[in-house]
Amino acid sequence: MRRDLGPALHDPGWPAAVRQVEFNGQNAPAVHQLLVLGREHGGGRVADYATWLDAFETDPEFDPALCFVLEDAEGVVAVAQCWTSAFIRNLVVNPRAHRQGLGLALLNQVFKAFRQRGEGHVDLKVMESNLAARRLYERAGMQYIQRHELDPR
Template sequence: MSAKPYLHLCKKLEPGTAHLPEWPEGARLVEFTPQLAEASHRLLRSAYSQGGGEVPEYPSWLNALLNDPEYDPALVFPVLDSSGRVIAFAQCWTSGFVKNLAVDASRRRQGLGEALLQHILNVFTRRGSQRLCLKVEADNPSGAERLYRRLGFDDFREG
């Protein structure tokens, strides 16, 4: 099985450029807790099942998340709907990299991914990061690349 081609995109971060996220009605960002881990994993598996990436089985995923040297629970972002269901999720590394960002298929095209990514940009800007990067499969069917480029992410170039 050959690896799919990825795009490596980055955005330069500058102090004073924060934009307040516009969360869709009923969506609320909450602190990541162990109680949300399994539901967050299910969302990732579901979101990536049609393309865009792969997510290991829950025990392996959780172990990798919690034991990664770049893990910081403050950089894991679950978003719940009014019933408490995880409808969006992002996991970032301390180096300024978005490891995973997923939105429930039934909630796409409502501004949820944009609000979540805008929040992440603000967090890393406040932390003093110079840039935020991510990878996206070149043929990701979700429209993720369009979102990233609209928010100012560009092809990564060394130097």
């Protein structure tokens, strides 16, 4: 799916009890744990913690500034991890915070950040079976650009 960054973008606007924080060594374990939880519910892949964390220092597609983290009183509640190629690698909202608008707000923050970096669009992949995610991405103005059949394993 793709979101053109030319049209007007919405401000993120999350609930008052939620705040954006920088990705750092202290919240990295909780961020990784949430990404793993998201993989269990929505598919995709997340490397083991050490490999995943090392990628921020060794892989040119990883940039800590492109790991958007939201916290509430209980800790990390949502994360969007993006690649420098204007690609959303993972977006997960903790199930305890579903239906609060955090996914849409986080997407809007990602769109804003990539527009500031001079990108014309943002891409992501989503499983056809992940209907909740597909509806979220459609509400955020993303459009289908290509479909792939998965190889049976």
